[in-house]
Amino acid sequence: MIQIQNLVKRFGSKYAVDDISFFIDEGEIVGFLGPNGAGKSTTMNIITGYMSSTSGTASIGGIDILENPTEAKRLIGYLPEQPPLYTDMTVKEYLNFVYELKGCKLNRKKHLEEICEVVKISDDYKKGRIIKNLSKGYKQRVGIAQALVGNPRVIILDEPTVGLDPKEIIEIRNLIRTLGETHTVILSTHILSEVQAVCDRILIINSGKLIADEKTENISKMIEGSRRLNARICGPQRDVLRVLRSIGEITTAEVFGDREGDSFVYAIESSAGVDIRKPLFYTLAKNNMPLIGLEQQGTNLEDIFISLVDKKQSDKPKKASGAPQFDVKPAYDIKLPESADIGSDADGAPETTEEDNNK
């Protein structure tokens, strides 16, 4: 359905997209995953014909976007990063405009009402609300509705859940999954759990390069290796650390801060494939250090990058010096509900980690 070949986009001397190739089959839900500025939006802008590539080709349903843009664009519904809304129009006027703009030939009233039903904006549609008065979440929904007008075969959503509240995020994810039953969907995000929840296949992009193209299960397997726990343990810090480090399977143990009474949170990592929760409990109990909270940490995008880049490096013959070193691990990760963000959210993490990843 979508064929991308050796796509390159250069802004001046900077490569925003650097030789990316992939193929997406009809009916797949594919997630573009990568930190901000990785080239996700640029790739999507090229697929949708908003930008031209410096070299390489993109075709949709066999139609090259540069050679026959009008026909190719007919197959695509696109929600850009910032929803393209005319804020002085009502929802109804806007969707009617998009309907005419795309030259649809479906039953207009029924089609638009169905779309509003799906994205849950029927009320705003019927009551003639002006778009600028809607909340961010509802604007986003109108943006998605816009992409669905004309029932295009391919739906491309650029960060569809940014700025939504948790309930809305879940709703939008469900919506995307439903859409995936009848459409080819590409979505981009920098949230790992989002692609895991929604997509069949994950394309990981970093610094304009495609560093992984895997089925979601494979990515999930890849990241199960490391085990991280956050444990809240009562007792004096130094003693607790000494006890923790005495447990053989634990590779690192650090204080996470966050005092509560006489307890602290400790970030604990164990070697791959070992469940240390039981030994941890017994050891602490024996030392009279009550374990009052235990939380399993999800793996975040950063870990995937580390493991992927490590994997690539070990695949290749040893590189000369100057290859990025990834032995600097963040002291801790902040666990966000439903998500694990890379980058800016890891306040206090050593700066070097982020920089190294972006190299």
Place this chain on the structure above:
Amino acid sequence: MTAIYKREMLSYFTSPIGYVFIAVFLALNAFIFSLFTLMAGEDSSVGSYFMMVMFIFIILVPLLTMKSFSEERRMRTEQLLLTSPVSLFGMVFAKFLAAFTMFGGTFIFGSIFNFATLYKYCEEPNTAVLISDSVGILLIGAAFVAIGLFVSSLTENQLVAAVGTMGILIFLLMIGMLTQYIDSYIFRTILNWISIYSRFGNFSYGILDPATMVYYFSICFVFMFLTVRIYEKRRWS
């Protein structure tokens, strides 16, 4: 294309711009008409009215065109237009037509009253001159609209678009007036050739000169073409 045209027309009337444009245009138009024809008193000549009315376009045309592309760019709505199955020229032409509809419509509406007054109170107005002058004004307006759209496509800022358009329009009208002070024959001819103002002469004699009409059409086309090129260039860089 019709979708974009309809939306543009709607946007003139969902914001104050359309109303302000129509009101100010009609008021100034009527004022200048009274001052230079009805109150001039000598005869029913309309030559100086048509020459003067052009100057209000300097302020009013930018009002119509300043938003056209700069607002789309600022609000990122151009992403919708550029990723939908519409050609770039179709998009530019639709916006041109909408702005021109506003301009031409208001001018014709105002003229109905002006000319009715003229026929009632003055002796034997020259109908041929009225028609050719009006056609000339519409063509000049179209050229100005095309120029305004082009400037609007260059910037995200409406104010810059408006002031830039005003600058270009003033320049185009002024060079025609400057020519009489210039001694060099070649330089004067060149300035006369690009001057929108001096080309207008033929219309005021009641002649629908095809060469002049082609000249104004060409200006429209060239600036619409340049606008398309601006979009093409932005897509590539």
